[in-house]
Amino acid sequence: MDAPVLLTGSEGRVGRAILEHLDDAYDWRLLDREPPSSDPPGEVVVADITDEERMSEAVEDVGAIIHLAGDPRPEAPWQSVLRNNIDGTHTILEAAVxxxxxxxVFASSNHAVGSxxxxARTPDIYRPEDDFRLDGTELPRPGNRYGVSKATGELLGRYFHDEHGLSVVCVRIGNLTKDRPPRDYERGQAMWLSHRDCAHLFDRCLQAEYGYEIVYGISNNDRRYYSLEHAREVLDYDPKDNSAEFDE
Structure with missing residues (x-):
């Protein structure tokens, strides 16, 4: 991709994981409300994603957007997710069109389907022998207001694809940790996403051709209740890590 890629929320955990592995792969334009904590691999925009004028400036001449910005707290209050996650996503989608x-590329979350x-299903669904899978075709069932905001972001993406032809992929991100999955925590192991696989997945989101898709963002874990088949089929996602490799 020759045109710049706008990465919103670049100072967050997912943004840092992407840049850790793809810093030289793209011409980055990095957007966050806070100035970068280190020397960034690209142009920096310090702005709030609800600022329509600044978002219009930020998206100028970019070929793709990875939208991570928002309030990431599962316990975030409604007014915060409404402003930062829903209104902010709508603002940048409008600017993109x-x-x-x-x-x-929209960073959705496992919280969009937490319920x-x-x-009746737990803890069995976290174990390798259980065959229950969510594959992205199911309706959202948020477990908190943060999950509601992510499900709303998916619907906004659907609308902007259908109405304006924007190619949109929503990644329901699992449990991102850098070095290893959590020990003695079956759920965290089932939805583990390594930094390496995270960067690879978002790279595939930038490179593949698609219309509107929902995929799950986890590593190739033996324990899992999210299907990876659609991400493999649509994006050619090929995760290398597996939480089972860290079993004692």
């Missing part, structure tokens, strides 16, 4: 951006983990 007006600027003629081709691809929009599928009912007492």
């Amino acid at each position: 007006e600027a003629g951006v081709e691809k929009f 599928y983990e009912t007492d």
Whole structure:
């Protein structure tokens, strides 16, 4: 991709994981509310994603957007997720369409489907022998207001794809940790996403051709209740890590 890639929320955990492995792969334009904590690999924009004028400037001449910015707290109050996650996503989608951006990669979350983990299914669904899978075709079932905001972001992406032809992929990110999955925590192991696989997945989101898709963002774990088949089929996602490799 010759045009710059706008990465919103670049100072967050997912943004740092992407840049850790892909710092030289793209011409980055990095957007965050806070100035960078270290020397960034690209142009820096310090702005709030709800600022329509600044977002119009930020998306100018970019070919794709990875949208990570927002309030990441599962316990975030409604007013915060409404402003930062829902209004902010709508603002940057509007700016993307007006600027003629081709691809929009939305960082959704496992919290958009958290209520599928009912007492009747857990903890069995976290174990290798269980065959229950979510594959992205199911309706959202958020477990908190943060999950509601991520499900809303997915619907906004659907609307902007259908109405304006924007290519949109929504990545329901699992449990991102850098070095290893959490020990003695079956759920965290089932939805583990390594930094290496995270960067590879978002790289594939930038490179592949698609219309509107929902995929799951986890590593190739033996324990999992998210299917990777659609991400493999649509994006050619090929995760290398597996939480089982760290079993004692």
